[in-house]
Amino acid sequence: MKIPLTAKPGTSSQVKTGNWRVLLCPEVDHEKCIGCGLCEKVCPEGICFSTGETNSKGKVFFETDLDYCKGCGLCADICPVKAIAMKEEKK
């Protein structure tokens, strides 16, 4: 047995699962975002995150990590101000 079969904690981030996404990809309109964080709460992958930066209205806006996003669209669905649009993605 030569191939190591065990994994150290935290190493699952090495497996980028963003290529599982088909067709639709979230796009966050930073100007519309009010920083409520609901997208972060519903995201099954934990990849909606606060950027820490503020938009022209002084709101801390959110972003998605497309390396791991699987395109489920729950963030777009929950967003109270429709700041997230699911857009067709050309690979």
Add this chain to the structure above:
Amino acid sequence: MQKILEGSRAIAETVNSCRPGVVSAYPITPQTHIVEELAQLKADGDGDFEFVRAESEFAAASIVLGSEATGVRSYTATSSQGLLLMTEVLFNIAGMRLPIVMTDANRAVSAPINIWNDQQDVMTVRDSGWLMLFGETVQEVCDLHILAFKVAEQLSLPVMVNLDGFVLTHVVEPVEIETREEVAKYLPDYAPMEYLDPKNPLTFGAFATPAHYFEIRQELHDDIVASLKPIAKEMKEFKKAFGRDLVMTDFYGNKNAKTVLVAMGSVLGTMKEAIDELNKDMKEEDQIAILKIVAFRPFPDDEVVAQLATAENVIVIDKSLSLGTEGVLTTEVKRAVFGKIKANVKNVIMGLGGRDITKDMIKKIVTKKDSLKAVEFVGK
């Protein structure tokens, strides 16, 4: 020390001598006595292992998976439906390369429900990645357990030791039981390369994407193929340590026999008596011989080819059936000898669901050898 014991008790005492740290099992006929006896050894203060009672075979297999992953020698036993309920875990154990040893008291599979012996249960999990050994006598089965722990831990491969349910689990016969001290000289303490430890967290059985899974499966296959050599070596070491022979295959009878019967397990005893009686009155060229198969995984292709090279008729006796095709051992023998021997390989299915296999039935097969169908069912 030689004792007169029921097969199950002999296995339990032998397993206890192999110093397992955890035994977990769920009782099922005809395996029950093995785990009852282990529980008794524990209750009597003669066993150092934890005996974990499980609520199902799925749980029992999962418990030994977990305990083995913590670096503790672990053992379980089952039969029939119990083995099938373990199926998912069996693949996980092999895939995680955990060297668990289990006993399968071979029994028929439902429906119709039947508690008696055949070898359908183990053949149904043939492709799970476990090494699979079949004993003919209680002594051989006990000895295979000691060998099993040794090769499993050396190769990081699980081993299933098979014996015919009732025929061997419930028979009482003289058997050499090796003590803990004697086994310790042959079988060192388990020294895992990696194990679960809160101080050094690891994930066993982690996710593998298409980028990695393929090679991991190939390696499991390659390692099972390559296990033939170390097993043969360990069988020699076993002989040195305990004075008894262990083999992957064994040829019984005249080397020049034109007809060779092939089989696994306890039926070999009946077959040997039957052909001894037949051969007495036969010219050398008409005599019948027997090829016994002990190692089904890994399958000793080269040995089988060498031993069947001069045969003209090969008849494989199977106690299992890949429904719609033929006996599973037959398929295996055909694969191994394909294009390498001149004989036709024929298949006789016998003993399903505990149907007695008598000497007369074996003799009938031999006398009918030229008119046997490709797959012949002989139940009477």
